[in-house]
Amino acid sequence: MKIHFIICVFLISILSFGQEDFEDFLLVEKDSTSFYAFTKKGVYTSLLLGDGEYSTKYSEYSKEVPKSLSGIYFNTLSPLRVDGSIYFLFPGGGLLFQFKNNTIIRIDESFAHRNQYSGFFFSHKNELYLLGGYGYWEAKNYLTKFNFQSKSWDVVPTKGSAPKGGINQGSFIKRGDSILVYDFYTRSSSSSVDKQNQNLFELDLSKLEWFKKGMLADRKETKIENVFGSSRINFSGSIFLKYPNDLFYTITNPVENSVLRYNSNNRLTQLGPKGILVGNYLVYSSKTADRLKYKVSYVDIHSFDFSGQELFILDDKYLFKRYFIFAGLFIIAFILITFFYFKTKKTLLYLTSDSLFNDSSSIIILSDEFKLLKAFGLNNYLENALVLSLFSDETKSLDAVIKKKNKLILDFNEKFKDVFGNDLIIKKSDSLDSRQVVYVLQDKFKLIIKP
């Protein structure tokens, strides 16, 4: 009995925790001083009063929200304000809703295709588009447009250098007729790795053409897990970016090619992915003191300390020149090393009974020459007496043998010089006894006797 009671209490406590009703709302900028907070039952319209204060007016929807919205968190929708209308895109794309006459209605006849999670939902010339995203284990780089006639999404063909491997969790800036895309992750179906792309791309919406605009300045690669909770907010052609665990945020301004860095210290620790900018104020949801519900907080974005400026895109020309300074030094060093290595390296000469050769040239040798060279193959330094002994002949006088030796060496050197450009055998006086004559091989050459 006691055990049953304990189990019941345990189950009730788990269920009660699981069914705790957290408030779920979606923030959307209304104008430079006010914003909406959409919930599943109604919408709060708040006016910022400064000093952390705001006034709020609540208005319940005149109709229930469509059923397709009941199963998801509201703050997972992608909102878009176009003139007087507000549109909401279902996570992953497909279902489209509009806030109209104090109610949210579904305006598409599409389906939740789930191919474009984290895609960029934007409007251009009163048309709604969705660019890139992730779905079914690969990132996509295609552009889809909502067709208000057929109430479905059509793929818009683009040309040029679209990011290969798709665009997942990217930063997007819309400027006039073009969209800048950077800081995104690629992932193809053949690779299970999310790789952060380091380039800036531009999609020209008038020509529907992609351009690769250059490389981002060197920055630490961020793992995709850290990006999920990050806050990226578009405002007036710039992007506010803060990663969950960082104690700073950055504002990227492509026009000025700068990334400004501000210290947020511990003041923005609760800033999640769905914050918005209203005028100069950063509006975001944060947990209440009991940590059971969320409340809306806001802070002046200019109230943080500026801590530095970095380049946004690298200067290609500068980088290219720098590369070629390194490459030039490498080539010069390589040429010099190769040159001096071979200039000081001994040339190998192979000796067989009838020829002397290397890789490029060869000469035919006589048997006496072979005898002499063979002796040099064993010792680089031959005394005159030893050389004479090679040609000794009992039938001839010593004088004749000396003449024969001298003529042979002279003729051989001439023959060798014609082909290899140098004398091979040099006559010298002995360093220990200057009266003695010795024969040495030219330093440049080394003889190898081939069997």
Next chain:
Amino acid sequence: MIFYNISAVFGTISGIISVSMFLLLGGIVSYFLNGYIYSIFSNNKILDPITSRSSHRSKATRSGGLSVFLSICLCLAIAGSTNSLSINPYLYLSVLFMALTGIADDFFNVRYREKFFLQLFAGLILLQSGYSINSFHGIFGVFEIPYWLSTIVTLFVFLIIVNAVNLIDGLDGLASLISIKFLIVMGGVVMIGANEMFLFFPIIIGTLLGFLLHNFNSVRKVFLGDTGSLFIGASMASFIVFVLDSSSQIITDQYLSRPLFCVLILIYPLSDTLRAIVLRSFKNQSPFVADRIHLHHRLADKGYEHWAASLLIFVLSITLLITNFFLFQYIGLNFCVIVTTALMIIYYYAFFK
């Protein structure tokens, strides 16, 4: 993760370190693998025969290409596993296919016609990568070209480059040095335009340097063989197609016309092949006949040692490229072509005649 933005290598210490690491890794792996595979070939008497056309008189193997190829595969696997490198799989496939063709040729002597069709097939694989020569970039006033013409031109250029590199592999170090020059220059272009592929360059340069130590060795000589020349030729051809694809972002556009740039970084293989084909045609010979009429053979016959001839050609081709880089902005394409032709004639009479 120590590999930050590899593209910005020459802007950061970490980038320089990672590039140096892969250069060194390629060099060390290639050096040892070349020695090891040489021993295997040598022990099994798989030696390059010494014929009247041979430039060597001592024992040598044609194992260099295989060693270089295996070294590159190993280094690419390491680079790929650290997420530092990402290359279109069809580029890999095309180059791999050419390397396999080369291995078959080294071991079994593939007939020229069969080799031609295998090269054509590798070119078709390359086309699947999405890269093609789809524009003439203003040559003869033509820019974008139709798809069918683009396919034909891409295949033609691929075949020409692969065979040209194969043909200049006639002196110690020549094909490697010409390839190193190409890879150094092309590395700069790829670093800016497609930085995800950049690490391929230090790897392949490192492996070629490791190979060169064996190639220049007089006692344990190793040649690239068809494996090496076809593999390197296919790699070079792939990057030329990448550069000539109009969708590629090429930094040299600011300094030089793209087609001229491509011709200049391959000036020696292209001019030598063209010259050989013209001379053979005058003699009513097949353009593919094997002989000793190449420019590098002239240098060797003039008494230049192999290393000196190779280094001279390496330096001369670099001077042509640098001259054009500096002059193009001032004198334009047509005058650059004239200046280049004049310089080549001067070089010919000064060194090769």
